[in-house]
Amino acid sequence: MNKNALVKKIESFGLIIISTGIALIYWRIESLQLTESSTRWITFFLFIGYGVFTQYFINTYRRMAAEIVTLSITDSLTGLHNRRGFLALAEQQLKLLRRTKRVMLLFFADLDGLKWINDTLGHEEGDRALIDMASVLQETFRSSDIIARMGGDEFTVLALDPDEINPEIIINRLQARVDAHNNQANRKYKLSISVGCSTYDPEKPSSIDKLMASADYLMYEQKKNKKTRPDG
Structure with missing residues (x-):
């Protein structure tokens, strides 16, 4: 309703x-x-x-x-949009992009090692890691972008009409924010994030589901090559 x-x-x-x-x-x-x-x-x-x-x-x-x-439509832990809120807003933006012919980037991110944090340090510390990750995302992206926690350790971001359309530059900027957080935070672990990105091309329109699937695949490809225990 x-x-x-x-x-x-x-x-x-x-x-x-x-x-x-x-x-x-x-x-x-x-x-x-x-x-x-x-x-x-x-x-x-x-x-x-x-x-x-x-x-x-x-x-x-x-x-x-x-x-x-x-x-x-809000994730109660992080204050970000939840899956329902994200999908509703994403569909609205997709309709707008089809008319305006603008570019959009969709990032799919996974907080590495959350299970280890929960099992070793407790779920309260796991919740803190998720909250910290949400803050890092908000610091990296603009207030006009749509940031959501999709559930568990998964986050998505819609970068609307981005100033920089090269995903690698934005991912590097995000990693720099993560590194800065780890240098300042007094934790028994370090935040680590795996990220994949798909691009909405106005000349080749795609659905949100396809964009998410593509970004999700690239994220898991990155995760395969990473150490997932965050206590190092």
């Missing part, structure tokens, strides 16, 4: 409850057999209160609906 549909359902349900409550109050007033003047004044204030409360209700539940939608 999208945000607008959720908001409409909440508003409709809430307005039914409010309207029913107002009707019951008005029926109760009528049964008291008050003077016509008193009834008019009470009715007037009831409708004023109805309007104020209804607006408050709508604003409150719109905010709640927005928060629910945000939570559904």
Whole structure:
């Protein structure tokens, strides 16, 4: 269910409850057999209160609906987009790129040695490694790029209309950030990341699934040649 549909359902349900409550109050007033003047004044204030409360209700539940939608597309550990959020945003960007004929880079990254960290140092330390990796990605890429944790030790980044279209330059920049983090952090392990990248060519349009599969393959090719235990 999208945000607008959720908001409409909440508003409709809430307005039914409010309207029913107002009707019951008005029926109760009528049964008291008050003077016509008193009834008019009470009715007037009831409708004023109805309007104020209804607006408050709508604003409150719109905010709640927005928060629910945000939570559904956000990774709770790192604060990045989750898989669902990434795929939704990626599809939107792909439609835009087809019209504007712009280039996009898709990076698929894997945090090396997460299982070793979890098994040896505990899952709390593993969570910290994931959070650190998310921070490194955010420092490397622009705020306009789409960064997500796809689950487990996997991350993806959509670099939209990048200033540098050579993936190797960006991957080297990312590795430099990882190295800088390792030099500063006081950990019993070093962050290590394997990265693959695929390019969206506007002259040869491709789907997000194909771009991800291509980047994933290149990432695993890099991982094969690396030492995966991060305690060195």
